[in-house]
Amino acid sequence: MKLYGYWRSSASYRVRTALNLKGLSYEYEPVHLVKDGGQQHSEAYRKLNPARLVPTFIDGDVKLNQSLAIIEYLEECYPQNPLLPSAPADKARVRALAYDLACELQPVTNLRVLQYLTGELNCSDKQRSEWIANWVEKSFTAFEQRLTEYAGDYCYGNSVTLADICLIPQVYNAQRFNLDLSSYPTLMAVHERLQALDAVQQARPENQADAQ
Ligand SMILES: N[C@@H](CCC(=O)N[C@@H](CS)C(=O)NCC(=O)O)C(=O)O
Missing domain, CATH: 1.20.1050.10 (Glutathione S-transferase Yfyf (Class Pi); Chain A, domain 2)
Known part of the structure; x- marks a missing residue:
């Protein structure tokens, strides 16, 4: 698993917290949102995420954006330590x-x-x-x-x-x-x-x- 994020990004922070709560290890790839006018605007990152926002999350051949969608994906694929009630x-x-x-x-x-x-x-x-x-x-x-x-x-x-x-x-x-x-x-x-x-x-x- 790989997470493209930025230390101060709240959406990246959400995904990091969910991964940690579920005890999942992942590789972290920083995307600096300010340096060089913002690395989220670079051609390489735009190929990964045309919205030019972090986070982007990779799990094998699954590539996802939107932190809440990523967390719901984690919840379904890795149900240990559930983050949503069942009712x-x-x-x-x-x-x-x-x-x-x-x-x-x-x-x-x-x-x-x-x-x-x-x-x-x-x-x-x-x-x-x-x-x-x-x-x-x-x-x-x-x-x-x-x-x-x-x-x-x-x-x-x-x-x-x-x-x-x-x-x-x-x-x-x-x-x-x-x-x-x-x-x-x-x-x-x-x-x-x-x-x-x-x-x-x-x-x-x-x-x-x-x-x-
Ligand atoms: N709804 C998106 C929000 C993503 C988002 O707003 N990311 C911010 C950091 S928290 C970002 O990449 N900002 C870059 C910019 O504004 O240029 C999610 O939950 O993933």
């Missing part, structure tokens, strides 16, 4: 929590969106920071409310799921942007419990070979 309603709720972060929050704070704001749209650094804070606040406020209904030790009950895998990188990003997260006590308590897990620690950006 349909529980599974759908976990997926919905994951999508709340991966489809509603991460895309509007992605590198190319922020680059477009400060480049083409000429926004100041202050406006860029306000943009990020706005979307994190909206998303985390709703997520916190859902967790008061669903959370146990983790986002959904007492097992680590896809929802937790999506939460971890969003908290990492929010902390990187120095946002005040004290209004989300349930979310932060879950996050703290997740950080106690080895598999989660090993997936942290600063523990990757390409970390700077």
Whole structure:
């Protein structure tokens, strides 16, 4: 197995966490998203992934993009340490929590969106920071409310799921942007419990070979 990713990419971070939780070993191939104008735009990488985004994942002759699709593939092929509950309603709720972060929050704070704001749209650094804070606040406020209904030790009950895998990188990003997260006590308590897990620690950006 081979993962093309970037240490600080939240979507790569999700796949690393899932692989570690399932105890799967893999080769890591860094794609620097900033150096040389972004290696995701290189001809070689575009052949692998025309969307010019990380991650890309290879398992034998299977090549995949989209972190959630990759994790669902892992879940089906390597069912040990399941990341989704088995009952349909529980599974759908976990997926919905994951999508709340991966489809509603991460895309509007992605590198190319922020680059477009400060480049083409000429926004100041202050406006860029306000943009990020706005979307994190909206998303985390709703997520916190859902967790008061669903959370146990983790986002959904007492097992680590896809929802937790999506939460971890969003908290990492929010902390990187120095946002005040004290209004989300349930979310932060879950996050703290997740950080106690080895598999989660090993997936942290600063523990990757390409970390700077
Ligand atoms: N929905 C995609 C998101 C992929 C994505 O946005 N990747 C970011 C890093 S987290 C990226 O490659 N950004 C490069 C860019 O914006 O140029 C997934 O889950 O895999």
